[in-house]
Amino acid sequence: MWDDRDPDFAEIRAAFLEAVDEFHRRHGYSRNFRRLAAELGVTVKEGEVNKAFTTPEGERVILIDPREPRARLAFTGLHELAHHLFQMALDGELDGYLRSLFFKNRALATQAEENLCFEAAARLMMPGHLLEASLQAHGYGPLAVFHLARHSGASHQAALRRVVQEHETDVHAVLVAPNGKVLYSLAHGPRRGRNSVGSGFVLPRAHPLHPQGFPSEGTVTFEDRVPFKRSSAVWRSKVVAAREAASGRVLAFYLDRLPRASPDQPGLFP
Ligand SMILES: [Zn+2]
Incomplete structure (x- = not known):
């Protein structure tokens, strides 16, 4: 070869x-x-x-x-x-x-x-055609991850890695349990990849990602600072977040732009 x-x-x-x-x-x-x-x-x-x-x-x-x-x-x-x-x-x-x-x-x-x-x-x-089906159904973001996990039997963590690593896009992704505990996070891309959010800490009840009181349907977009565990650095960016009804978990993507212009991809701030 x-x-x-x-x-x-x-x-x-x-x-x-x-x-x-x-x-x-x-x-x-x-x-x-x-x-x-x-x-x-x-x-x-x-x-x-x-x-x-x-x-x-x-x-x-x-x-x-x-x-x-x-x-x-x-x-x-x-x-x-x-x-x-x-x-x-x-x-x-x-x-x-x-x-x-x-x-x-x-x-x-x-x-x-x-x-x-x-x-x-x-x-x-999670073979390529399952990944594509999830991205087609929901566009790049937390809903595609929940969809992929549901249809493949993979964990949310594994599905998140699969969706994120398939794209070059800079992103901080944060997965939150119903009690507000950060279960897992992923930092990816040339800018964000070096700054890990961390996991195993609990978000305050008033935090916008806390699942208590989080809207139960669709995607929510807003601006906020990345919730770093060990750093007081203020890194504000756009957030796309969704709560999965079955698990009660919230998954958020902190990002500056979406992977690519696609007619199926809803805008960050429609
Ligand atoms: Zn091995």
């Missing part, structure tokens, strides 16, 4: 994700890791830890800890499957390229593969 030189990390990543998408398409976009593993010739066993490995006899195995919550297990199974997909991609060539790229540091190579397998698992859980 690369005749004249070794690929860099971006090229390894692109080739791997393409191989994952192609594998998934051939297998009907199933999200059932046990079924996908069977079709790939990978044995699934129960174990004390989650792990993917190949025996000295060449048998490919996934160990799954059955004590994990069911929803997380579905994602973990896909993640472990992704390790086998990575090692099999281009007949093992991609794995070899990654090792030689980080030849001085095995830990870095392992971490790079780990990150790639998280990304691959997210695509197996």
Whole structure:
């Protein structure tokens, strides 16, 4: 594939994700890791830890800890499957390229593969056509995340990463539990990506993102400062927020502009 030189990390990543998408398409976009593993010739066993490995006899195995919550297990199974997909991609060539790229540091190579397998698992859980359907239905924003999670079975956190990472757009996203606790946040893009909001803290009852008293339907837009956990920095911006009735959670996107002009995308301040 690369005749004249070794690929860099971006090229390894692109080739791997393409191989994952192609594998998934051939297998009907199933999200059932046990079924996908069977079709790939990978044995699934129960174990004390989650792990993917190949025996000295060449048998490919996934160990799954059955004590994990069911929803997380579905994602973990896909993640472990992704390790086998990575090692099999281009007949093992991609794995070899990654090792030689980080030849001085095995830990870095392992971490790079780990990150790639998280990304691959997210695509197996939420394939491109599901993501597109959610974006078509609601445009870029919190409603697309709730839609994607509902239709894929992924967590709100995983669906949020999938929607946000697919776009270059600078955004701070904040997911709030019904009691006002920030469950998760994500900072993405060249400007906002370096300033994490944090999580695990509780918003005051009067905060505009507090789910108590938050409108129960549709998207709300306003301006406010980003609620950083550990910083008093004042970063005011536009906010697009919505509450999901089923979970009672509020998800907010702090952003300066939407990803791209699209006729389906409602304006920030219509
Ligand atoms: Zn892993």
